[in-house]
Amino acid sequence: xxxxxxxxxxxNLLLAAxxxxxxxxxxxxxxxxxxxxxxxxxxGGNRVLTAFTRYYVELFQGTPLLMQLFLAFFGLGxxxxxxxxxxxxxxxxxxxxxxxxxxxxxGCVEAVARGQWEASASLGMGYVQQMRxxxxxxxxxxxxxxxxxxSVQVVKGTALTSIIGFVELxxxxxxxxxxxxxxxxxxxxxxxxxxxxCWPLSKSSQALERKLNAAHRNH
Amino acid sequence: xxYAFSFSWLTEYYPVLLKGIxxxxxxxxxxxxxxxxxxxxxAWARALGPAWLKPLVSAYVELIRNTPFLIQLFFIFFGLPxxxxxxxxxxxxxxxxxxxxxxxxxxxxxAGIQATPRGxxxxxxxxxxxxxxxxxxxxxxxxxxxxxxxxxSQVVIVMLGSAVVSQIxxxxxxxxxxxxxxxSFRAFEAxxxxxxxxxxxxxxxxxxxxxxxxxxxxxxxAR
Numbered sequence: 165x166x167x168x169x170x171x172x173x174x175x176n177l178l179l180a181a182x183x184x185x186x187x188x189x190x191x192x193x194x195x196x197x198x199x200x201x202x203x204x205x206x207x208g209g210n211r212v213l214t215a216f217t218r219y220y221v222e223l224f225q226g227t228p229l230l231m232q233l234f235l236a237f238f239g240l241g242x243x244x245x246x247x248x249x250x251x252x253x254x255x256x257x258x259x260x261x262x263x264x265x266x267x268x269x270x271g272c273v274e275a276v277a278r279g280q281w282e283a284s285a286s287l288g289m290g291y292v293q294q295m296r297x298x299x300x301x302x303x304x305x306x307x308x309x310x311x312x313x314x315s316v317q318v319v320k321g322t323a324l325t326s327i328i329g330f331v332e333l334x335x336x337x338x339x340x341x342x343x344x345x346x347x348x349x350x351x352x353x354x355x356x357x358x359x360x361x362c363w364p365l366s367k368s369s370q371a372l373e374r375k376l377n378a379a380h381r382n383h
Numbered sequence: 384x385x386y387a388f389s390f391s392w393l394t395e396y397y398p399v400l401l402k403g404i405x406x407x408x409x410x411x412x413x414x415x416x417x418x419x420x421x422x423x424x425x426a427w428a429r430a431l432g433p434a435w436l437k438p439l440v441s442a443y444v445e446l447i448r449n450t451p452f453l454i455q456l457f458f459i460f461f462g463l464p465x466x467x468x469x470x471x472x473x474x475x476x477x478x479x480x481x482x483x484x485x486x487x488x489x490x491x492x493x494a495g496i497q498a499t500p501r502g503x504x505x506x507x508x509x510x511x512x513x514x515x516x517x518x519x520x521x522x523x524x525x526x527x528x529x530x531x532x533x534x535x536s537q538v539v540i541v542m543l544g545s546a547v548v549s550q551i552x553x554x555x556x557x558x559x560x561x562x563x564x565x566x567s568f569r570a571f572e573a574x575x576x577x578x579x580x581x582x583x584x585x586x587x588x589x590x591x592x593x594x595x596x597x598x599x600x601x602x603x604x605a606r
Contacts, residue, residue, distance in 0.1 A: 226539075226585040228546035230557060231578040238570040242386045316449065323451035327550060334453055347461035355450045355458060362449035 168344045174353055180336030181357050187322045187332060188361075190254055192315055195261025202266035207273055217266065224263030230324050232256045237328045253325035261318055268314060272307040273299060305376050313369035316362045323358070333357060392567040393576070396559075403559030404580060406473070410555060411542040411588065413477050418484025418541065419492075419534065423527075425485060426492035427518060440489070447486035453547050455479050460551045476548035476555070484541045491533050495526035528600045535592040539585050546581070556580060 206217040224232065236259075237252035276299050284298040326335035337354035341347045393400075425444065428436045447455065459482075460475040470478060499522050507517030527534070549558035560577040564570040 223582065226543075226582045227578045228543040228557070228581055230546040231560075231574055231581060234560075234574040235571065235578060238564075238574060242571055244385070320449075320451040323453045324547065326453070327547070334451065334457075337454070337457070341461065346465075347457070348463070348465040351454060351458040351462045355446075355454050358450045358454060359446060363445065366445070366449055 166343075168340075168346070170349065170353075173340055173344060173346070173350055176340055177333060177336055177350070177353055177357060180331060181333045181361075183330070183332040184319065184322050184334075184358075185361070187250075187253060187257065187325065187330070188315070188319045191257035191261050191322065192318050194254070194258035195265055195318070198258060198262035199265030199269065202262055203269045203273070206266060206270055221263045221267050224260050225267070229256070229260055229321055230327060232260055233324055233328050249325070249328050249330040252328055253322075253330045257318070257321060257325070260321065261314075264314055264317070265311065268310050269303070269307055272303040272310075275306050276302045309369050309373035309376060312365060312372060316365045316369075319362050319365070320358065388572060389569060390572055390576070392563060392569050392572070396563045396567065399559045399562060400556070400576070400580070403554065403556035404584070406554055406558075407542070407545060407556040407584065410473075410476055410480060410545050410548065410553075411538070414480030414484055414541060414545070415538045417481045419488050419538070421481060421485030422488025423492050423523070425489035426496055429489065430493050430496045431514065431518060444486045444489050447483055448490070452479065452483050452544050453550065455483060456548060456551060472548075472551050472553040475551060476545070476553040479548070480541060480545060483544070484537065487537050487541070488534055491530050491537060492526065494533075495528075495530035496522060498529055499526055524600070528596075531592075531596045531600070535589060535596070538592060539588050542588055543581060543585060556584075 202217045202220065205213040208214070233253065233256045236256040237247060237249070240247040240252060240255070280298055280302065281294060284294040289297070322332060323334040326332060326338065329335070331339075333354055337350050341350045344350065425440045428440045429444075432440070456475065456479040459479050460470065460472070463470070503521050503525075504517055507521040508514075512520065545555060546557040548555050549561055552558065556577055560573045564573040567573065
C-alpha cells in the first residue's frame with residue numbers, strides 16, 4: 165500500500181480547489197447578470213413579469229439546491245444532449261444565485277425612500293433617468309454588504325456539485341479519502357480550505373456593512 | 384425532444400416516498416428544536432456569558448458558517464469514528480443539522496438579545512433577579528419574538544439543506560428519489576416529484592413556524 169503524507173493530501177486538495185473557485189466565480193457573475201435582469205423585470209411595473217419573477221424566486225428559494233442540480237443534470241439530458249457535469253452545475257448554480265441576488269437587490273431598491281422617486285419625478289426625469297441617477301446609486305450602497313455576504317453561500321453551494329460528479333474540492337476530498345483511508349485529516353483539511361475561501365468574504369461583508377452604514381444612520 | 388414522461392412508477396413506489404418524507408420531517412423536527420436551543424445557549428454565551436467562553440463560541444460559529452454543510456456531514460460521519468465516535472447515518476445527519484443550525488441561529492438570536500433596551504436588564508436587576516433570571520424571564524422571549532421571522536427562514540433553509548444527508552445513506556426524501564430513479568430509470572420524473580414535495584414541505588414548514596410563533600408570542604405587543 166502506498167503511503168500518503170499530509171502534503172500529498174493537501175496538494176491534491178488545493179489543485180481541486182481551483183475548480184471550486186472557478187465555478188464560484190462563474191456562478192456569481194452569471195447569477196449577478198441574470199439576477200439584475202430579474203430585478204428589473206420585478207420592479208418594472210408590468211404585472212405579468214412581476215408575478216413571473218415572484219414565482220421564480222419562490223421556486224428556487226423553496227426547493228433544495230441539490231434537487232435543482234439533479235433536475236438540470238437529468239432534465240437537459242432529456243433533450244438528447246450528453247450533459248457534462250460542469251454544464252449542469254454551472255446552469256443550476258447561476259439560476260439559483262440569480263434568484264437570491266434578485267431578492268436581495270429588490271430589498272435594496274425598496275429601501276430607497278419613496279420621496280426620492282417623487283423628487284426625481286418632479287424634476288421631470290423619466291423612469292430610466294430616475295433609476296440611473298437617483299435610485300440605483302443609493303441602492304447600490306445598501307446592496308454591497310449583503311451581496312458580498314451571499315457570495316459565501318455561493319462558494320458553499322458549489323460543494324453540492326460534487327454529488328452530480330463535478331470534480332471540485334468536495335469531490336476531491338471523497339476521492340482522496342478513498343485512496344488514503346484518512347477521512348478525519350482529509351475532511352478536516354477540506355473544511356479548512358473552504359474556511360480560507362469563505363472567511364475573508366464574511367469578514368469583508370461585515371466590515372463593509374459597518375463602513376457603508378455610517379451614512380445610513382443619518383436618516 | 385422525443386421523451387415520453389411517465390409517472391406510473393408512483394403507484395409502486397409511493398410508500399418509499401412517504402417514508403422519505405417522514406424521515407425528512409423527523410430530521411428537521413429534531414434539528415430545528417435542538418439547533419435553536421443550542422443557538423440560544425450560544426447567543427447567551429456570546430452576548431452575556433463569561434469572557435473565557437466568548438472566543439470559543441465565536442470560533443464555533445465562524446467555522447460552521449464558513450464551511451459547506453456537506454463537508455460538516457462528511458466530517459461527522461466519516462471523520463469522527465477515528466476519534467472513537469461512531470454514529471449511525473441518522474444520528475450523524477441529526478447531529479450535523481443541530482450543529483449547523485446552532486451556529487446560524489446563534490447569530491440570529493444574538494441580534495435579538497442585543498436589540499433589547501438596556502433598561503430591561505436594569506429593571507430585572509432592580510427586582511433582585513440574577514443575570515440568568517433576567518435573561519430567562521425578561522430578555523429571552525421578546526428577543527425571540529423580534530427575530531422569529533429570520534429564525535423561521537433559517538429553519539426552512541436547513542430543512543432544504545437536509546437533502547444532502549442522502550449522501551451518507553440516511554434514508555430521507557432525496558434518498559428515496561435516488562432509490563426510485565435507480566429502479567425505475569425515471570430520473571427526471573422522480574426528482575421532479577421530489578422537488579415539488581420539498582416545495583410543499585417548505586411552504587408548510589413556514590406556515591407551521593408562523594403558527595408556533597403566534598402561539599408562543601400570543602398577547603405580546605410586538606416591539
